[in-house]
Amino acid sequence: MAHNQFELLGQRRFLPFFLVQSLGAFNDNVYRQAIIALLFFLGVSAQERTLYTNLAPALFILPYFLFSGLAGQIAEKLEKQRLIRITTAMEIGIMSVAAVGFLTESMALLLVALFCTGLQSTLFGPVKYSILPSVLKPEELTGGNGLVEMGTSMSILLGMIFGGMIFVVAGQAGPEAAAASIVALAITGNLISRLVPRVEASAPDLKINWNPFPESLKALRLARKQxxxxxxxxxxxxxxxxxxxxxxxxxxxxxxxxxxxxxxxxxxxxxxxxxxxxxxxxxxxxxxxxxxxxxxxxxxxxxxxxxxxxxxxxxxxxxxxxxxxxxxxxxxxxxxxxxxxxxxxxxxxxxxxxxxxxxxxSPREELSRVIAGLNIQNAGFIVLAAMLGVLxxxxxxxxxxxxxxxxxxxxxxxxxxxxxxxxxxxxxxxxxVPEFFLRFLAWIYVSVFYRVRITGVEEHVPDEGPALLVCNHVSYMDPLVISAAVPRPIRFVMYYKIFRIPGMNWVFRAHRAIPIAGAREDPAVMDAAFAEVRAALDAGELVCIFPEGALTKDGDIAKFKGGVERILEKSPVPVVPMALTGLWDSMWSRRDSRLGRLRVPRRLRAAVGLVADAPVPGETATAASLEARVRELRGDRP
The missing domain is CATH 1.20.120 (Four Helix Bundle (Hemerythrin (Met), subunit A))
Structure with missing residues (x-):
């Protein structure tokens, strides 16, 4: 596992794919800029040059509308390394045709090849993004996507510069230099693609519908499902x-x-x-x-x-x-x-x-088709942007x-x-989707007020599947700190009276919190809470509970209540013990009175810790054993 995104560049599960996609973006832009440079080389009129420069982007993007639905299905059905090899082999053939176009100075042939380049990019698009969740852990996904976006952005830039300079540097040998460059880049990409590790198909039994139009509509519907x-x-x-x-x-x-x-x-x-x-x-x-x-x-x-x-x-x-x-x-x-x-x-x-x-x-078996729907929508927005920019x-x-x-x-x-x-x-x-803005406020708050040290979360919180997180309860900000540390979405169980606070209820609903009450307060709410926890775990989600049942009043850990055992009786999922430290001194604990909590905290950027331990089998976990483990994880610091 990589501990930062740059370590991924030294690992075979990521580096060959990263190089292949970067080379593909680079070559596409070398080719497109070389076509424009050829127009100047041939001395065509400004009117004819404008026609070609407007026609070229349209030809490149048209396959995204026509074939994305088909591309999503193929990316779902085929083993992904094989598909990458196929698309890079296609690139060699297409660029060979384009090379003939440069050598014969045939603009018609170059535009045909440009359309085929768009088709090849359409087929590669769904696998480009759907492969990442298969080779990266959840905590690596943001860093991996950051590298891919950086690589794509810089490849487009460098490709434009390289393609535009070919005819300047090569002079009269410009067509030959352009032809050799695009074919050499395509061959290099195909050779590197053979180093990409095998990644199994996400839906190998999928029956492909070769009519692209209904499948494009289906891909758009899948992209809108959640x-x-x-x-x-x-x-x-x-x-x-x-x-x-x-x-x-x-x-x-x-x-x-x-x-x-x-x-x-x-x-x-x-x-x-x-x-x-x-x-x-x-x-x-x-x-x-x-x-x-x-x-x-x-x-x-x-x-x-x-x-x-x-x-x-x-x-x-x-x-x-x-x-x-x-x-x-x-x-x-x-x-x-x-x-x-x-x-x-x-x-x-x-x-x-x-x-x-x-x-x-997105469900793993649908992700490639969701990306295909995304590509169709992207193409529409790009065309709309070009038209509006002119109009x-x-x-x-x-x-x-x-x-x-x-x-x-x-x-x-x-x-x-x-x-x-x-x-x-x-x-x-x-x-x-209020979740976006609420997460922004939470991120700002945690970043400004705390320095969070995280230990054991990457190793012990499961990357997928259900798990129950149990943690000591120190302050009202505990869920924010835990959410900031765990890469997966979490369903928090919270006291129903806090859940129902006017003005805040919509926040808790947006975060899909689960309200719970004591048996003596409202048995119906309590039963509904346990039913919702069970449903969430059955759906493969993470659920976090604070078994003490309330914020600590003295900084110590109170006795864990039996609710955790009731959950595990029906859903014996792995239980991850977690401990928070350093929050007792914060403004949102019960260390101070309500009036005292309104003041600015004594220490900005307070050092806060979150420690996670190895999962305990749900069949053997008890409230007492989990309490003892959380106490051990927390140590002496409240």
Whole structure:
């Protein structure tokens, strides 16, 4: 097991796959930029060049609409390493056709090959993300996705630069250099794919429906089946919408508003791409190796703020032209540099937890088809972004003799509109699924007030399947600390009167807490609680209880009540003993009076510990034995 994401790059279960997907993204962009470079090489007219540059993205993305449903089924049915070998072998064939197109300077052949490249990417897409939960542990999933997003972002950037420079460096030998490069990259990717370890098919008995259209609709329905997954997918598609609108404007923005020459556009793209890569890598550290969807609102807030600031940083046309990167920097344009970089950084914080959530909460046997549905929706958002980006900058549109007025936005105004739209979509998502925003508040609170030291959680909390977590109860913040440490979603059992507090009830419902009462208080609520705990465990979920039944009044651990034995009698699942330390001195324990708890804590960033021990078989666990184990884990520090 890797203890940080960079250790994954030294392990065979991850590194070959990472290199294959990065090389694929790199080669796709080398090819697409080389086609544009060939147009300049051939000296075609600006009108014809515009036609090709608009046709090429459409041809590349069309297979995502046509064949994603089929691709999802194939990725479900086939062993994944075999499918990766097949798709990289396809890439060799496609790039060989493209090489002939470069050598014969046949634009028609190059566009046919570009469509086939889109088809190959469509087939690879579902396996690209569905393989990660099979080779990574839950606590590695955020870091692994961060590496993949960083690799993809940097591969796109480097591929654009490499593809655009081929004809500059090679001169008259440009077509030959382009042909050799794309074929060599494809062969390299196929050779590395043979090092990917075997990963069994998730649904080997699936009967493939070769009609792609009903299967595409089915994939979209699967992607919408769970509320949290559906809205995570909406967030991912929105990320592609924002990225498409933003990056599509950079060439004109760099020239018209920043006064840049031919290299300044690439510099702007570098800033955005590097920012995205850095943000993606930061996710594991900020999330403490859990799937921390609380980072998604943080990413959305940052994207909104810095998109808006990009408007205020430069609203008017440039007063100079032909600036090099060095001249642009020397002119003191640090605000624009910071805005572009930070938009990318917060976009990375936004996208990585969403992918990890989709992977962790989708059934394993459906994940590839869910990713296929995601790819269809992404393609739709990308096309919509491209169309709106053009339409919103026009002042009118004539359709059938009718002239429709349009906003006629400048590019800075388009950035401001994008910031406002991003805020609106984010609010919509967080309203539909309050869990995102609630996790954000919890993440902020735990990060500001505590320094949490976690021991034994990765080793002892099961990666999948049911388990009962038992822990001492020190403060009202205990569930937040435990949630921040455990990479899987947890159902907490809590006192019913707290559950019903006006204004807070919706929070507890959003977190799917289970209210419980004492037998003398409300037997019906108690029986319902045990039934819901049993149902959750039967569904393979984690359930956490505090067997003391109340917060400690003196810092010591009270006697564990028999409720834990009642649960295990019906559901003898593994029991993970856990102990919290350091929270007795916090403002939310019962050490102080209610008035005392309202003051600012004496110590910000208090050192808090969570220790987990090896699971105890549910058949043999008792309240007394679990209490003794938790006491031993906690030691002398309350």
């Amino acid at each position: 509320l949290a997954v559906r809205n995570a997918i909406l967030g991912i598609s929105w990320f592609w919408f924002v990225g498409t609108v933003l990056t599509a404007q950079l060439p004109t923005y760099a020239e018209t508003y920043l006064g840049g020459g031919s290299t300044l556009y690439l510099f702007c793209f570098v800033l955005f791409s590097v920012g995205t890569g850095v943000g993606s890598l930061l996710c594991e550290k900020l999330s403490r190796r859990t799937i921390e969807i609380g980072l998604v609102p943080l990413g959305a807030i940052g994207m909104t703020a810095f998109c808006a600031d990009l408007y205020f940083a430069q609203r008017g046309l440039a007063t100079s032209s032909g600036l090099t990167v060095r001249e642009f920097i020397a002119a003191g344009n640090w605000r624009i540099i910071a805005d572009l970089t930070l938009i990318g950084l917060f976009a990375g914080l936004f996208i990585v937890p969403l992918f990890a959530l989709v992977q962790s909460r 919103l900058q026009r002042e009118s549109l004539a359709i059938g003799g009718v002239v429709l007025p349009l906003p006629g936005l400048s590019i800075p105004e388009l950035f401001l509109a994008l910031a406002i739209a991003n805020a609106g979509v984010s609010i919509l998502i967080f309203t539909l």
